[in-house]
Amino acid sequence: MKWILDLLIRILITIPSMIFIWALVYFLFHHLFWLSSAVSIFAGFVIYQWLKWMMTGKFLKQQGLSRKEYRFIRKNLKEAKLKMKRLQKAFLSVRQIDTFRLFYDMYKLVRKIYSLIKKEPKRFYQAESFFYVHLDSMVELIEKYALLNTQPVQNKEMIQSVQETKRTLQELHHEVEKDLYQLLSNDMDELQFELEYAKRSLRHKHPLSRHERRNSTK
CATH class of the missing domain: 1.20.120 (Four Helix Bundle (Hemerythrin (Met), subunit A))
Structure with missing residues (x-):
């Protein structure tokens, strides 16, 4: 089903992005584990919601709906x-x-x-x-x-x-x-x-x- 495929795409993009952001913050801010984790979780949430918003917009454009x-x-x-x-x-x-x-x-x-x-x-x-x-x-x-x-x-x-x-x-x-x-x-x-x-x-x-x-x- 289309919604399952869209969900998988969002997850496959979000998780690697979270890992990259966690590692980046971890090494830039002197190995602060909890700060890195908090930033990566927040960034993952933002990325996931942004992808969902973009995919929904594309779907609605195809449907001709606002x-x-x-x-x-x-x-x-x-x-x-x-x-x-x-x-x-x-x-x-x-x-x-x-x-x-x-x-x-x-x-x-x-x-x-x-x-x-x-x-x-x-x-x-x-x-x-x-x-x-x-x-x-x-x-x-x-x-x-x-x-x-x-x-x-x-x-x-x-x-x-x-x-x-x-x-x-x-x-x-x-x-x-x-x-x-x-x-x-x-x-x-x-x-x-x-x-x-x-x-x-x-x-x-x-x-x-x-x-x-x-x-x-x-």
């Missing part, structure tokens, strides 16, 4: 991750196989959308309805369903409420699928364009005649 926008998107992702934990906890308490399958499929959709946005934050603005409407509704409804469905005693009204909640969740499942399709719409358009271009190239590619092949070797 640092303010990126902080806003990261805040939404952090909140979404907490909601995903609530979803997981709720659907794991369900015992009916068909309902569990529905909830699991919904959770997979949520994870897919979350992963796409985390990898490419610029896609966030294509999925605002997911973050501001559908995810919140999903969490509330699944938690409500799990609570009502696990009660030891259920009356007619509770059973109707559970069934209605499940129907609403099925509809919401389709809406979240649309959110994912919306996120992938540009990719599908680009793929379609590449396919059309490849087909057109194949249609217009004719084998060389004997005369053309002879001339091409001269």
Whole structure:
């Protein structure tokens, strides 16, 4: 993953820099061990943070985002991750196989959308309805369903409420699928364009005649 590679690069640059600075200060200031250690640790922290800032800036330039926008998107992702934990906890308490399958499929959709946005934050603005409407509704409804469905005693009204909640969740499942399709719409358009271009190239590619092949070797 990209963030792991970036982390390794920062570490591989920071540690040798700290060792060099430690040795430099140690020999320049008459073998003061604690001073050398303090300076090298401080310098290492500064170097690491500077590298992180530079790498983030390069990433944001590729994404076409400002640092303010990126902080806003990261805040939404952090909140979404907490909601995903609530979803997981709720659907794991369900015992009916068909309902569990529905909830699991919904959770997979949520994870897919979350992963796409985390990898490419610029896609966030294509999925605002997911973050501001559908995810919140999903969490509330699944938690409500799990609570009502696990009660030891259920009356007619509770059973109707559970069934209605499940129907609403099925509809919401389709809406979240649309959110994912919306996120992938540009990719599908680009793929379609590449396919059309490849087909057109194949249609217009004719084998060389004997005369053309002879001339091409001269």
